Amino acid sequence: MTSKNKWLSTPYVLWSVMFIIIPLGMIFYYGLTDRTGAFTLQNITAIATAEHAKALWLSLLLSIISTVICFLLAYPLALILSNMKVNQHSFIILIFILPMWMNFLLRTLAWQTLLEKSGVINSVLNFLHLPNINIINTPYAIILGMVYNFLPFMVLPLYNVLSKIDKNVLNASRDLGANSVHTFFRIILPLSIPGIISGITMVFVPALTTFVISTLLGGSKILLIGNVIEQEFTQASNWHLGSGLSIVLMIFIILNMIASAIFDKEGEGSML
Amino acid sequence: MKNIAKHIYTALIFLFLYAPIATLMVLSFNASKTRAKWGGFTFNWYSRLFQNEEILEALANTLLIAVISAFVATVIGTIACVAMTGMKKRSRTILMGITNIPMLNAEIVTGISLMLLFISMGLRFGLGTILLSHITFNIPYVILSVMPRMKQLNPSTYEAALDLGASHVTAFFKVVFPDLLPGILSGFLMAFTMSLDDFIITHFTKGAGVDTLSTKIYTEVKKGIKPEMYALSTLIFVTVLILLLLVNMAPTKNKTPNYGG
């Protein structure tokens, strides 16, 4: 409240230095040294080796596709929800957070059951005389898993910005002669940019770095960059290489953060 | 016509979000041990669940970590919010920037960075390290829930309390705290949920022999998930659902519609 209470910030400042700043420093330390502690860039340049580059490329590809699909699915939904007459802002947030109360790994695994040859989805498709889908253990299943897991993170920021747009601003646009298409492209879409950027960040980063979804739905053959890093830490115990690759990953994350800082100065695109 | 399309679209998205949950619930009643085929209806897994000590221990760990980490994060986060309002704009911006790091950074990076920290500190990996990690990624959720409330706060009410003779501490707890409470509660709930659902960070910061539900499920993936796990998840989900419905159905303050002039 007043500057007298400055010391109040001490616990959090100490905590964030200890558990956020220093750990990140450790990644840079490990990433830029070898086992003897000498400085090296090898752990970074290792991304260029065929195996790692392939994993990064596949990760980028799948995460970008998933982000685009999430956006295309979420925008209309967020528009519909924001136009609903219910003033129950918290209720809408709740129905997207509720699934998190069922374990994330189990929910993702459930898609195996749904996608199986004789699973529920194919039974429905059979009934409708449509061709069966067989995507389990393919990159398509991974995309599905990403979209499924991260869709709420796209919907919520979009819903948040869209529901904050003053209805009179839209009325003003109509009043000045704009039809619905004009109003959408010139008013609604530009005003929702903070939400779009925030949604993209919230989906792209976890999709790019996941190792769980690929493990659960992609079988053992598909390696994403997340899988490579995870294995360096848990199996190969090469923390230096794992840290180096993480630094590479962080470059993409930082680019993403910069974008959101530029387009969402006010933090309007927050989830809550 | 347009409205029907909207309803169908919304329904399809919710079907997509909730289909796996329905699947898991169905599986929890499946007499067949493999999830591939339906072997008839049974309550068997529910009774077996309460004899499965490994799962019960993982559940106890999960809940313990979620409650403690959410509570500690709520305390630290709320105090940080109060402190930040009194800070200069620049230091506040920096601190908020740091707050955003665990939210925007990849979980895997947060996980391994904490793992490297704990190793270099020589900590024994176990419940303690998991707890420290969960508090760390929970604080930002609390801050992001409390901060907007803090900004809406009318500083005069706090000053009025002081003017009427309250001490700083009394003024905070009697005047500021009640206004912040909804934000604090939703922050606590978010933190609790995030902790409960976390796998990645726990995966890197847990020790051998200590499991939460998430890590237990992950190790079971290859051997096949025990159906008791489906039963447990169903129980948790249904409990939460009922609680939320009760809260939502509780009489709300008068919400008379307000038509402009």
Place this chain on the structure above:
Amino acid sequence: MEKELIQLVDISKSFDSQMVLDELNLNIHENEFVTLLGPSGCGKTTTLRILGGFANPDTGKVIFDGTDITRIPPNKRQLNTVFQKYALFTHMTIAENIAFGLKIKKKSKTYIDDKIRYALKLVNLEGYENRMPNSLSGGQQQRIAIARAIVNEPKVLLLDEPLGALDLKLRQEMQYELIRMKNELGITFVYVTHDQEEALTMSDTIVVMNQGYIQQIGSPESIYNEPENAFVADFIGDSNIIPATMIEDKLVNILGTRFACVDTGFGCNKPVDVVIRPEDVNLVEPQQGKLQGVVTHLIFKGVHYEMEVMAAGFEWLVHSTTLFPVGKEVGICVDPFNIQIMNKPESEDEEAVAIDI
């Protein structure tokens, strides 16, 4: 009066079975400044939204310049609106905001630039082309909202409580600005407000509304001096509303004393309400007054003293430049032409509202 431009015919509108407008009829003329005045919930904003095309009436017709526009969407109407809280496009510069409607109509660049310059000059904000709306003060944003609307050369400008968010001094300034702009543009203004002073200052015609009904339509002078019912009298300015009996034409019994008045046509021995404005109550020596009373309250208001006088069981509100101290016995006189006779309210509803406002 110039020719009729807009006719609202038998307009009814309800939200969730709550009647907001009930068979409303209203004619608006060319080049008229019409103010819809009433407390919140009286239906004034709904009327404006129906004019603008943002709400559809359940029944009734909106006639504009001879054609029925009831079902025409807002983007095809020759009216423009200045919204409550401005509704500027925050992601666009001032120039882009003003140009919005003209670009939609595919006007040439030079035409648009000329219009922007003209509009900014009209609202006294020259040189603000490249500013963003959020960097402007409330009053400035309000002017931009007006500029954005008038560049489209509407025949009618609809203004929804445009000054509601401004502070008192700015509001008074803007009132004069709006009158000036209207005279310069020579178009019709339909203005919604709950502020009776604003309405009296600016309007050619005031439409007093309450609970979905029009209570009175008239010039500011007639609304103020000859309110037709207790609601109008009470809503517009301070007044003494006293139950009375009309004995015959031009003679009324107020609190047991006969007063001469000028109204006719209310019948004989009929219960009525009389309105006497506080500045029309003359305080004199007790024996010279028609009623005798005692001053109970006294406040200095700058221009005049405000007093309350207890006389014949009624507390009279009196404005006078002469001081009568508390406790002084006074006499009350009222000139016949200052006694305004009103019919008793027809429904209990109206009465109830009149009392609690």
